[in-house]
Amino acid sequence: MSFSTTTWSQPPQHQQPAYNTVTARTTLLRHMPAPVGIPMVIPSMAPLTRSPQSESTMPPASKPKKVEWTPAVRDYVARTFDPENAVAGITPAMVQAKTKEVIQYFAERNMQQEIDWSDYPLPQQLLAEERKKAMAALSDGYAHVSSPNEITNNPSSVLTSQPKKRKSQDLDDQSRLVETSIPPWRKTNLEDRITYGNGHNEKRQKKNALAGDSISKLDKADLEKRKQRFQLGKSGNKATASGSDYEAEMPTGPVVGLNENLEKPYFRLTAPPKAETVRPLRVLQKTLIHLTRKWKDESNYNYICNQFKSLRQDLTVQHIKTSFTVKVYEIHARIALEKGDTGEYNQCQTQLRALYTQNLGGHPHEFLAYRILYFVYTCNKTDMNDLLAELTPADKAHDWIRHALDVRSALALGNYHKFFKLYLEANTKTYMGVYLMDMFIERERFNALANISRAYITVTMRFLTDELAFENEVDCREFLESNGAKHLIDDIYDEKSGTRRVKVKEGAATFEALRAGAFNKIDIKGQI
Incomplete structure (x- = not known):
């Protein structure tokens, strides 16, 4: 058997290849930024390199024209990155981006030769100018937009007025x-x-x-x-x-009231007040007389307090600061003291302190004495020291202020005997300092009992009644029993002293706990 040899011939030259040639893209190339301090040169785009095998099969691509930068441009770039031309607040990265933007703008329009690069502003100067214009546009209420004529006649205006993204x-x-x-x-x-x-x-x-x-x-x-x-x-x-x-429609000055009602409930303002809801001064003067008489007849504190707050609000929105204003705040403060409302009292006291500086009359010495006792009540040593430094010799000579200072001194020295004598004296005075002392009298009784328990083994009920400023022994006994000291009262009646005895030494721990608890519960509601 014979085999014939088959000769394989090459395909004809005119036969198409089994693939399509594709020109490599050059638009995705990236160029690394020039290091800071070295003049930046923007290279021209070059085609991607191809292997020798592909050169024979791919059609030759047109080689782009290389951009030649003039010495003036190179000198401009060199001056841009000169440390002497740096501008505070503008980073080298921002300068580099702006330099590239400027050069590319004129390169795309073949205008490199037309620009006088020696006098053209540096990129950092352009950035600084942009910031100034942005601030000026915001302050004037509009942003500058270049017109088409300005862009045509002055291409650099596009570089200095490009819109920037703003925050919302x-x-x-x-x-x-x-x-x-x-x-x-x-x-x-x-x-x-x-x-x-x-x-x-x-x-x-x-x-x-x-x-x-x-x-x-x-x-x-x-x-x-x-x-x-x-x-x-x-x-x-x-x-x-x-x-x-x-x-734009809201009033700029004080409201002038038109309401004629003597009584009006208090509501916190959430919008500008209307004149129809505000009472003028002549009506407010009648309202004060009406409320004072009603307080004496009915003594309904919740209602009276609401009416006084409404009265104070009408004075505030009308910017009325006269002797009548002082009188309103003083009366409301005294009513709040009588009912033990420290929040409303302190609000009135704060306003009165400012009104007294305007020499509008009133009773500044009376409320200065109250202020001293209020700081004793709140244990506010910082404000107390500031107030003592402001007192004048005339202030210290006033009877009410001297009494308040003696109270502070007695407590500072731990002299409970003198303190309770001053408390009894306050009951005989015409001013209302005793109401403030009532707010911390129980606390000082616990403090005195703790001290007595360290000095005595037993004492008579009469002794405690006198020392702690109770009206009678019944009140003193109820005070001890209500605070867990009933077991300290001796059941045997002492015929010699005509009273019962109290074993205070055994109650030292109880009295110490009561004192610590009392000083931890200081109500300063409404303090400003």
Whole structure:
């Protein structure tokens, strides 16, 4: 058997290959940024390299024209990165990006030769100018937009007026500035809202700036609420809901009341008051007489307190600060003292302190004595020391102030015997210091019992009654029994002393616990 040899011939030259040639893309190439301090040269795009095997099968690609940078451009780049030309707040990365943007802009338009690069602003100068224009645009209420003629005649204007992305808060502030003028307390410091990069600290600076901005917004929100409450300016919850149109309609001065009713319930203000709901001064004077008479006849404190707060509110919204205002606050403070309402009393006391500085009359010495006793009650040593430093010799000579200072001195020295004598004297005086002393008399009785238990084994009930300033022995016994000291009272009646004896030595631990608990429960509600 013979085999024939078959010769394989090459395919004809005109036969198409089994693949399609594809030109390599050059638009995805990246160029590493030039190191800081070295002049940046922007290279021209070059085609991707191909293997020798593909060169024979792929059609030759057109080689792009290499861009030649003139010496003037190179000198411009060198001056850009010169440390002497650095601008504070502008990082080298920002300068490098701006340099590339400037050169590419003129290269694409074949305008390298037409620009005088020796006088052309450096990139960092362009960036600084952009920031100034941005701040000026925000403060004036509009942003500058270049016209087509300006772009054609001055191509560099495009580089210095490119729109930048803004935060939503910045856009909101800008629209408000365009629509209406913002009240002074709502204006923000635009300079504080622009953060400048500084190397590796840029992120930290932005974080701190945002934190500070949030704190300032919280502070301003609290200020808005307070101004809305006392009607000292243009503010209110309704204004924030309906926008600047409502703010423009809000009154700027004090309200002049038109209401003729003597009585009016108190409501906290959540919007600017209307004149129809506010009573004028002549009506308020009649209201004070009416409320004073009604308090003496009915003694309904909840009702009277509500009416006095409404009266004080009408005085506040009308900016009335006269001797009548002082009289209103003094009467309300005395009523609050009589009923033991330390919150309302302290609010009146705070306002009276400011009113007395305007020499509007009233009884400043009386309420200065109350203030001393109030600091004794609250154990506020810091404010007490400040007040003592402000007292004049004339103040210390006043009878009521001298009594209050003696109370403070007796407690500071631990002289409970003198303190309870002063308490009994306060009952005979015409001023209301005894009402303030009633607020901490129980606490001082516990303190005295703890001291007595360390000095005596047993004492008579009469002795405790006199030392602790009780009216009679029955009240003293009820005080001991109600505070867990019933077992200390001797059941045997002492015929010689005509009273029972109390084993105070055995109750030392009990009295010490009572004293510690009393000094831990100091009610300072309403303190400002």
